[in-house]
Amino acid sequence: MKLIIQAKSTNxxxxxxxxxxxxHVLDEMAACPFEPIVFPVEGGGEPLKANLETTVEFFEAHAQNRYALCPQAFQEVLAARLQRTLAESTISRTYGRVMSSVSEAWEEIEHFSYSITSETPPASITTMEQIVSNxxxxxxAVRTHERELLRIWPLAVPADVAIGAERLAEWFTLFDAIADWDHESxxxxxxxxxxxxxxxxxxxxxVDLHGLEHAKRGEPAEERMGRADKGSDTAISES
Structure with missing residues (x-):
């Protein structure tokens, strides 16, 4: 599915x-962040393919600008929706593409490793080793990207609160599976x-996020930490 964005009037x-x-556009883009964004050209011609991150940032800026121009009563109605939209959009354009690259590469490695036998041609094994090295x-690059992203995190909501426990557990499961890969090289x-x-x-x-959530409910620190450690194991294993 390609996301088609028609040009609007300058009025x-x-x-x-x-x-x-x-x-709404940001919500749609966050839901399918890896599809190409195409701008049709009037009178035919080759459609323009936009740089994804630049385009998303453009719409984020315009959403905030138009929100600021709304009457106060509408701002009160839209405030929570805008915060959710910006959080999902930011996570999608910063984490989504990176985690998708890791997941796709890992799936390819798994496919290769399951099919390797004593009769597998050396060229195929070399190909798999190259994918592993990549x-x-x-x-x-993910770790470097992560450190920089957290340093310049643009939202008032902390990054891990916006990301949420479910996504953190999902990403943990991916990296934990890679760490358990049984292949010798x-x-x-x-x-x-x-x-x-x-x-x-x-x-x-x-664990830190789990403890923060319980702190907001006024639980003692000792109880928070005990539940966080137990809860993290449960949530991550269930993922």
Missing amino acids: PEPPVPAAYLYM LVTILG ESAERLREAAQDFADYLHARF
């Missing part, structure tokens, strides 16, 4: 419906180490 837009429109590189060992490092990191974030 001034009423702020309330415009704010709704931009939020994923090691991707994981290194130098590149596989590097991959397991990198994946285990990230899995441990995500688990710690999950």
Whole structure:
């Protein structure tokens, strides 16, 4: 499914419906963040393919701008919706593409490893090892990307609160599966180490988030930490 965005008139837009429109577009883009975004060209010609991140940031800015122009009564109605939309949009364009790349590479590695036998041609094994090495590189880039993203996190809501426990557990499950891969090679060992490092990191974030949620309910620190550790194991295992 390609997301088609028709050009609008240059006439001034009423702020309330415009704010709704931009939020709706952002919701749709967050739901299918990896599909190409195409702008039709009047009179035919080759459609323009937009840079995804730049386009999403454009719509985020316009949604906030139109919201700011709304009467106060409408701002009160739209405030929670705008916050949810911006959080999902930010997570989609920052984490979504990266985690999808990791997941796709891992699926390809699993497919190769299940089909390897004593009769597998050396060229196929070499191909798999190259994919493994590429994923090691991707994981290194993910950590760098993560540190920078958390440093410049643009929302008032903390990153892990916006991401939520379910997504953290899902990502943990992915990296934990990679860390448990039973294959002997130098590149596989590097991959397991990198994946285990990230899995441990995500688990710690999950525990911190779980503790924060209970702190908001006024629970004692000792009780929070005990439940967080037990709850993280349960939620992650259920994922």
